[in-house]
Amino acid sequence: xxxxxxxxxxxxxxxxRTGITAEALGRSLLTQFNKDDCRYTMLPYxxxxxxxxxxxxxxxxxxxxxxxxxxxxTLASKEHRQRLINEDFFVLDLFATCLPPLQSAMxxxxxxxxxxxxxxxxxxxxxxRMDAVNFTLNVDDGLRTKDYEHADLILAGVSRSGKxxxxxxxxxxxxxxxxxxPLVEEDLDKGQLPEVLKPWKEKLYGLVIDPDSLQKIRQSRxxxxxxxxxxxxxxxxxxxxxxxxxxxxxxxxxxSMSVEELATTxxxxxxxxxxx
Amino acid sequence: xxxxxxxxxxxxxxxxRTGITAEALGRSLLTQFNKDDCRYTMLPYxxxxxxxxxxxxxxxxxxxxxxxxxxxxTLASKEHRQRLINEDFFVLDLFATCLPPLQSAMxxxxxxxxxxxxxxxxxxxxxxRMDAVNFTLNVDDGLRTKDYEHADLILAGVSRSGKxxxxxxxxxxxxxxxxxxPLVEEDLDKGQLPEVLKPWKEKLYGLVIDPDSLQKIRQSRxxxxxxxxxxxxxxxxxxxxxxxxxxxxxxxxxxSMSVEELATTxxxxxxxxxxx
Numbered sequence: 001x002x003x004x005x006x007x008x009x010x011x012x013x014x015x016x017r018t019g020i021t022a023e024a025l026g027r028s029l030l031t032q033f034n035k036d037d038c039r040y041t042m043l044p045y046x047x048x049x050x051x052x053x054x055x056x057x058x059x060x061x062x063x064x065x066x067x068x069x070x071x072x073x074t075l076a077s078k079e080h081r082q083r084l085i086n087e088d089f090f091v092l093d094l095f096a097t098c099l100p101p102l103q104s105a106m107x108x109x110x111x112x113x114x115x116x117x118x119x120x121x122x123x124x125x126x127x128x129r130m131d132a133v134n135f136t137l138n139v140d141d142g143l144r145t146k147d148y149e150h151a152d153l154i155l156a157g158v159s160r161s162g163k164x165x166x167x168x169x170x171x172x173x174x175x176x177x178x179x180x181x182p183l184v185e186e187d188l189d190k191g192q193l194p195e196v197l198k199p200w201k202e203k204l205y206g207l208v209i210d211p212d213s214l215q216k217i218r219q220s221r222x223x224x225x226x227x228x229x230x231x232x233x234x235x236x237x238x239x240x241x242x243x244x245x246x247x248x249x250x251x252x253x254x255x256s257m258s259v260e261e262l263a264t265t266x267x268x269x270x271x272x273x274x275x276x
Numbered sequence: 277x278x279x280x281x282x283x284x285x286x287x288x289x290x291x292x293r294t295g296i297t298a299e300a301l302g303r304s305l306l307t308q309f310n311k312d313d314c315r316y317t318m319l320p321y322x323x324x325x326x327x328x329x330x331x332x333x334x335x336x337x338x339x340x341x342x343x344x345x346x347x348x349x350t351l352a353s354k355e356h357r358q359r360l361i362n363e364d365f366f367v368l369d370l371f372a373t374c375l376p377p378l379q380s381a382m383x384x385x386x387x388x389x390x391x392x393x394x395x396x397x398x399x400x401x402x403x404x405r406m407d408a409v410n411f412t413l414n415v416d417d418g419l420r421t422k423d424y425e426h427a428d429l430i431l432a433g434v435s436r437s438g439k440x441x442x443x444x445x446x447x448x449x450x451x452x453x454x455x456x457x458p459l460v461e462e463d464l465d466k467g468q469l470p471e472v473l474k475p476w477k478e479k480l481y482g483l484v485i486d487p488d489s490l491q492k493i494r495q496s497r498x499x500x501x502x503x504x505x506x507x508x509x510x511x512x513x514x515x516x517x518x519x520x521x522x523x524x525x526x527x528x529x530x531x532s533m534s535v536e537e538l539a540t541t542x543x544x545x546x547x548x549x550x551x552x
Contacts, residue, residue, distance in 0.1 A: 028370065101373070130535075173296075
């Protein structure tokens with residue numbers, strides 16, 4: 001929670017749908033400025049005159065002498081975006097800015113339908129995506145290894161290296177059936193690939209993490225245990241690294257990457273595209 | 277997999293990072309045109325001259341007499357985006373299009389840093405987000421109800437109504453600690469709120485689904501079972517609806533909404549903003 005007085009930029013994301021695209025756009029652009037005193041507010045489902053009026057009032061109320069307002073919007077209704085743009089604050093509307101050049105390129109006019117980026121789309125595509133999430137949950141953490149046959153990729157790594165969030169993101173965002181296998185001490189001490197992974201080497205990837213990050217994560221989970229000791233973390237990581245190298249398993253580095261970056265890097269390595 | 281000959285629009289998302297923002301932007305804009313013969317290709321991590329050259333060759337190769345090319349890009353390097361824009365295909369670069377007006381509004385120049393929208397950002401923020409995912413997995417499907425105290429919201433609903441993907445999306449995308457509770461027959465037959473939910477009514481939401489959608493989902497999981505019969509689905513949904521109404525629990529409708537829409541609608545109802 002920021003102190004009211006330290007906020008110098010109020011950023012609003014206004015959309016007639018979820019606002020996820022407006023937010024991604026706005027945050028991406030703002031990374032180009034060194035501003036860390038922003039407050040972000042999402043205002044989704046602004047699809048009537050009345051809701052727009054309320055939003056406009058709210059934005060005006062946030063303005064003050066030493067506080068600037070920036071609005072990122074995705075409003076498919078031409079009337080709504082015109083109304084917002086005419087207000088006395090800065091608005092960058094995705095459709096107003098980007099549709100005209102795209103229209104020229106496409107040699108046709110856009111229809112004023114409400115954007116459906118994050119809408120249901122095709123019901124079967126939606127079910128396929130939810131199936132990927134269920135698949136990933138069902139084979140999480142080394143469960144049901146007989147289902148590896150149906151996985152698009154398998155991610156191996158030591159405990160708490162970030163396998164589950166990465167696999168869930170792959171399933172949720174891209175519809176990828178991502179299994180994960182925890183390399184436990186028993187596997188690592190054998191110094192060879194666990195039997196259940198051997199048939200699937202061509203879709204197997206290894207997660208690498210630095211010992212200090214791993215120690216921090218394990219420590220918050222099981223404070224002062226052998227499991228969370230820096231010696232144990234170093235040993236497991238060294239053994240895992242040796243195994244990956246020996247078996248020529250491609251690796252991704254989880255300590256320096258976000259879950260989005262891990263997921264897209266894995267897709268790139270595996271030559272996978274969005275499945276829905 | 278589409279037949280090569282039916283593709284009339286090749287869409288590329290080029291980025292020096294994950295490409296997730298370029299993709300969201302591009303897909304959102306393309307919903308304004310009625311094109312269903314598109315092929316989408318993500319080209320992430322294009323951060324060197326060499327990689328850009330390879331990408332430009334690839335895009336040129338996709339062009340043909342009856343096939344148009346559209347490129348959406350987010351390239352923070354001015355040189356790289358200038359090079360791409362100068363090519364003989366349509367490019368809509370997020371930074372080239374949106375930074376100039378934003379710069380004027382911000383009264384300062386942007387720094388040419390590589391975008392970090394989906395980067396690690398602050399390590400503690402990242403851990404907080406992953407904690408939300410772990411929390412959500414730990415309290416999934418009615419497990420560990422004693423942790424409800426720490427939940428930002430609790431989602432109730434009948435089996436297979438979409439609770440788990442919605443909660444995972446809330447955690448992954450917004451860092452919300454979302455618990456879910458399955459309303460089983462025993463709960464529904466009692467006709468009152470289960471004991472474990474009673475203390476948490478102010479953060480409790482109900483998931484509603486139409487019987488046909490539920491039946492379809494259950495049928496694919498347990499074909500021709502009593503559980504998947506339309507009568508059983510209708511009965512459970514009717515009982516759940518009565519319970520929500522009687523206890524004045526706000527509801528969201530899962531049959532007509534995507535997981536993104538469900539998540540943002542729930543956040544709006546609960547007055548929650550992104551937690552990281």
